[in-house]
Amino acid sequence: MQPEAVIFDIGNVLIEWQPERFYDRVIGVERRRAMFAEVDLHGMNEKVDLGGHFTKTIYETAEAYPAWHDEIRMWHDRWIELASPAIDHSLRLMKALQARGVPVFSLTNFGVESYDFAATHYPFLRDFDRDFISGHLKMTKPDPALYAHVETTSGLSGAQLIFADDRADNIAVAAGRGWQTHLFDGPQGWADRLVAAGLLTKAQAA
Template sequence: MAVDLVVFDIGRVLLEWDPEGYYDKAMGRVARVRLFREVPLHEMNLRIDAGEPWHQTVEDTAWKHGRWHKDVLSWRDHWDKMAGPLIPESVSLLRALRSKGIPVWALTNFGRETLDHAQALWPALTEFDGMIVSGELRVVKPAPEIYAALERDTGAAPGRILFIDDKAKNLRAAEARGWQTHLFDGPAGLRQRLVQEGLLSPAEAKAG
């Protein structure tokens, strides 16, 4: 079926997002493994993605885990080093699609405050025709409500949506609604898929 709308996840599709990599460099892998085992940092971040305030949530977690207080606060103070950089090839493909008049939206688990910060740091993250953001809806992927919100706001037929995400569970939830999906494992595979769908020519995709 033809594709009328391309939907991008952001983290690990357009933006590197590698907290473990940041902490490995900052404190060493052994200490990082212990930190992530003793402090529920990813659960904390999911709460931010679901709408809890960024700084307050990090600070509250830091106080609850006094041994790791300074390290937890890095999620506030050095967030940009965890989130970035952009994946330039993915951004180029997004731009190539939009230059052909193909609508491109984002469907992302992202806190409202962290997204504002990310967009100020990397303006390419503003280059969508629209966005569905978990922190605004207070519901995260793969909950059905966030997919329904995109369908409602775009008016796109589910079977004509192509959704790009790096997590299989998020894609399964989209497939259950009839969406077409692509599991992102690097720009090369995405480039091939966009050509396969007839959305970009090989030359356009290569330029992207």
């Protein structure tokens, strides 16, 4: 069946999210590897995604690792450089869907304050028809309860929804609930999937 709403992950679907790439550029590959081996930076970020305060969580982690204090604080102080650039073709797809009257939702692991900050640089983050942001909901993908919340709140479920995410574990839970899914590995594949679903023409998906 043709989906009734389209759900976008944000990191690596609408905005590139590559912290390692940022640190490789700023402190070098070897130092980055050493820091990531000693400090669970992605675990720190998970706390933010679950609703922990953006500044407090990162700064407290920096204080706990004096040898990496300045580098850890970059996760906060230079955050927009970690979350960049926007993936322009994906953004065009979002706008094309909405121009056709197709509701577009976000479903993202994202902190409260970090999302608000990102929206000052990427205004399109305020343009979703519905937002499902983990920091506000206090649960992250791939927790099935988060997907159930999307269904309950939107009144849509199963094949009425089509969802793009760059992580296979997040996609697997959605597929298990009967959602139509797309494992994102670039905007052209997502464009082709939306055309195949009958939501956009090839011209609209360009």
